[in-house]
Amino acid sequence: MDERGLGREGLGAKWARLWLRALWIAACLVFQAGAVQAAQGDFEEGTRAFAGGDFEKAFDLTMRAAQEGDARAQTAVGLMYELGRGTHQNGAEAVRWYREAASRQFPMALFKMGEMYEYGVGVGQSDEEALSWYRKAANEEYGSAAFIVGSWTKAGRGTARDDALAARWLERAAKKGDVRAQKMLAEMYLRGEGVVQSERDAAKWFLRAAEKGDAQAQYAMGVMTVFGRGVYQDARDGLKMFEAAAAQGYVDAFYELGVMNLNGEGLLMRHETTAREWLRRSAEAGDVRGMIGLAHMLHKGEGGERNDAEAARWYEAAAQQGQAAAATALGAMFAQGDGVPQDAKQAAAWFRKAAEQGDVTAQFNLGVLFSRGEGVPPDFAQAAAWFRKAAEQGHAAAQFNLGWLYGNGEGVPFSMNRALYWLEKAARQGNADAQYSLGVIFGEGWNVEKDAERAKAWYGLAAAQGDAGARERLRALGSTVLPAGIGAPDKLPEPINSY
Numbered sequence: 001m002d003e004r005g006l007g008r009e010g011l012g013a014k015w016a017r018l019w020l021r022a023l024w025i026a027a028c029l030v031f032q033a034g035a036v037q038a039a040q041g042d043f044e045e046g047t048r049a050f051a052g053g054d055f056e057k058a059f060d061l062t063m064r065a066a067q068e069g070d071a072r073a074q075t076a077v078g079l080m081y082e083l084g085r086g087t088h089q090n091g092a093e094a095v096r097w098y099r100e101a102a103s104r105q106f107p108m109a110l111f112k113m114g115e116m117y118e119y120g121v122g123v124g125q126s127d128e129e130a131l132s133w134y135r136k137a138a139n140e141e142y143g144s145a146a147f148i149v150g151s152w153t154k155a156g157r158g159t160a161r162d163d164a165l166a167a168r169w170l171e172r173a174a175k176k177g178d179v180r181a182q183k184m185l186a187e188m189y190l191r192g193e194g195v196v197q198s199e200r201d202a203a204k205w206f207l208r209a210a211e212k213g214d215a216q217a218q219y220a221m222g223v224m225t226v227f228g229r230g231v232y233q234d235a236r237d238g239l240k241m242f243e244a245a246a247a248q249g250y251v252d253a254f255y256e257l258g259v260m261n262l263n264g265e266g267l268l269m270r271h272e273t274t275a276r277e278w279l280r281r282s283a284e285a286g287d288v289r290g291m292i293g294l295a296h297m298l299h300k301g302e303g304g305e306r307n308d309a310e311a312a313r314w315y316e317a318a319a320q321q322g323q324a325a326a327a328t329a330l331g332a333m334f335a336q337g338d339g340v341p342q343d344a345k346q347a348a349a350w351f352r353k354a355a356e357q358g359d360v361t362a363q364f365n366l367g368v369l370f371s372r373g374e375g376v377p378p379d380f381a382q383a384a385a386w387f388r389k390a391a392e393q394g395h396a397a398a399q400f401n402l403g404w405l406y407g408n409g410e411g412v413p414f415s416m417n418r419a420l421y422w423l424e425k426a427a428r429q430g431n432a433d434a435q436y437s438l439g440v441i442f443g444e445g446w447n448v449e450k451d452a453e454r455a456k457a458w459y460g461l462a463a464a465q466g467d468a469g470a471r472e473r474l475r476a477l478g479s480t481v482l483p484a485g486i487g488a489p490d491k492l493p494e495p496i497n498s499y
Contacts, residue, residue, distance in 0.1 A: 040065070043073045050085070059086030066097065071106035074098075078112060082121065091122025102133070107142035110134075114145070131158030138169065146173035147181045154184070154194070163194025174205060182209040183217055199230030207231075210241065218245035219253050226256075226265070239266035246278075254282035255290045262293075262302070276303030283314055291318040292326050299329075299338070308339025319350065327354035328362040335365070335374075344375030355386060363390035364398045371401070380411025391422060399426035400434040407437075407446075416447040427458065435462035436470045443473060452477055 046061030059080050065073035078097035081090045095116050101109030114133035117126050131152055138145035150169030152158050167188055173181035186205035189198045203224050209217030218241045224230055226238035239260055245253035258278035264270040276297050282290025295314035298307045312333050318326035331350035334343045348369050354362035367386035370379045384405050390398035403422035406415045420441070426434035435458045441448060443455030456477055462470035 040070070042068075043070055043076070046073070046076070055080070055086030057086075066100075069104075071101040071104040071109065074101035074104075075106055075109045075112065078109070082116075091116070093122070095122035102136075105136075105140065107137055107140040110137035110140060111142050111145055114148070127152070127158035138172070141176070144173070144178060144180075146170075146176070147178045147184075150181060151184060154188075163188065165194070167194035174208070177208075177212070179209045179212050179214045179217070182206070183214065183220075186217075186220065199224070201230070203230030210244075213244075213248075215245040215248040215250035215253075218242075218248075219250050219256075222253065222256060226260075235260070235266035237266075251282065251285040251287055254278050254285060255287050255293065258282055258290065258293055262297070272297070272303035274303075283317075288318045288321050288323050288326070291315070292323060292329075295326070295329065299333075308333065310339075312339040319353070322357070324354040324357040324359035324362065327351075327357075328359050328365070331362065331365060335369075344369065346375070348375035355389070358393075360390045360393040360395050360398075363387075363393075364395050364401075367398065367401065380405060382411075384411040391425070394429070396426045396429040396431040396434070399423070399429070400431050400437070403434065403437070407441075416441075420448070427461070430461075430465070432462045432465040432467045432470070435459070435465075436467055436473075439470060439473055443477065 042061045043065035046058045046065065049055075049061060050058035059077070062073050062076045062080065066077045074097045078094045078101065080086050081088075081097065082094035083089065095113070098109045098112045098116065102113050110133055114130045114137060116122055117124075117130035117133060119125065123129075131149065134145050134148045134152070137143070138149045146169050150166045150173060153162050153169060154166035155161065167185065170181045170185045170188070174185050182205045186202040186209070187193075189195055189202035189205065191197065195201070203221065206217045206220045206224065210221045221231075222238045222241035222245065224238075225233070225241060226235050227233065239257070242253040242256045242260070246257055255278070258275045260266055260275075261271040261278060262275035276294065279290045279294040279297060283294045284290075291314045295311040295318070297303050298311035298314070300306065312330060315326045315330040315333065319330050327350045331347045331354065332338075333340055334350060335347035336342065340346075348366065351362045351366040351369065355366045363386045367383045367390065369375050370383035370386065372378070376382070384402060387398045387402040387405070391402045399422045403419045403426065405411050406413075406422065407419035408414070412418075420438070423434045423437050423441075427438055439455045439457075439459035439462065440446070442451040442458065444450070456474065459470040459473045459477070463474055
């Protein structure tokens with residue numbers, strides 16, 4: 001694809017259509033000053049002959065008009081040489097006639113010269129020469145020339161990249177209604193490329209393109225409207241934009257409609273059945289977000305019957321495309337036997353695939369499998385390594401488990417300082433097991449100086465979350481009116497084992 005959205009398809013139906021269009025445009029233009037009436041008649045008769053399929057007659061009549069200096073006819077002769085219609089195909093002759101018409105500033109000929117240099121037909125290929133001719137055509141307000149000049153200038157094609165200059169050319173094209181220019185200009189305003197960053201201006205140009213029925217622009221306006229970017233936030237209007245884009249088959253809109261129906265955004269209530277239908281369309285169109293969303297709904301039984309087997313298939317489809325979250329979910333299904341045969345080895349394989357991509361839940365779960373020897377050989381050192389990766393990403397349960405390993409010298413050298421470090425990190429995130437463990441450590445003086453007040457504080461936080469052991473310890477420390485009576489534990493609580 002080139003910057004105009006169409007590649008050169010060669011000498012076929014597309015170029016025949018272009019030829020007929022060129023003749024029609026030329027016939028509608030004012031005849032060149034100084035041209036004789038006969039030349040005009042020859043050109044018009046040639047146009048009719050071509051439309052009727054008599055290409056040789058069309059060429060003879062059009063050539064006579066061209067030799068009389070009619071720039072329209074000269075351009076038409078160039079097209080006939082380029083396409084091989086009514087005469088032999090000859091790129092050099094096409095260029096000669098285009099150049100003759102271009103010397104008279106005929107807009108279509110200027111544009112065609114740009115094309116010939118762009119594709120190297122009849123002349124040596126040169127982006128610099130092509131851009132020069134396209135710029136001349138743009139100055140004559142011809143067709144898509146201004147868009148081409150703007151997009152090439154932005155890409156640095158045929159010239160040095162210049163976003164500010166590109167924006168000016170694109171705005172010229174956008175104001176004339178070129179949808180591609182409107183979308184590109186909107187993106188530049190979003191990013192502040194060559195213009196002052198402005199979501200309001202971005203929304204203005206996306207809206208103009210959307211009103212012309214462009215699905216990509218409708219989707220963009222849906223996003224901007226839902227989130228209130230550059231326009232007044234209105235989920236209902238955003239939903240309508242997504243629906244308009246989806247009606248044209250714009251895949252990203254399928255997913256957004258699924259999410260909005262699931263959450264009830266822009267609607268009076270949640271529509272789980274409709275959400276599931278949109279997510280299925282998204283998934284079947286290959287959108288991995290739709291695959292994961294549909295699998296989640298199937299697994300939870302939202303919007304219809306629960307179907308773990310189908311959920312597993314969609315999770316696997318997304319995981320095969322490198323989606324770590326899907327691999328983690330699939331690993332959990334194998335670990336628990338949901339929709340697939342229970343298989344700890346498969347669970348470990350999927351958890352590892354996601355963990356190596358940095359998925360924090362998979363890293364934690366892989367640590368659990370190593371600590372329990374399920375699907376992998378029991379290895380506390382490996383467990384500690386994976387718990388550490390998850391702990392460093394802020395996973396509270398992994399922080400607790402890593403603290404437990406340091407406090408018990410399992411898989412890592414015993415270190416109360418490191419145990420306290422990780423336990424406190426987990427506790428401050430609200431992990432009740434870590435809070436209880438810190439209470440035990442300070443209340444019993446395990447390798448630290450006893451500190452009843454700190455013990456009470458940590459027990460109190462755990463008890464507030466419903467931890468029965470913490471309540472008993474508080475009673476034993478006399479911090480409540482409840483009767484005391486519990487002995488000191490032998491070790492810290494067992495690590496969290498969860499998928």
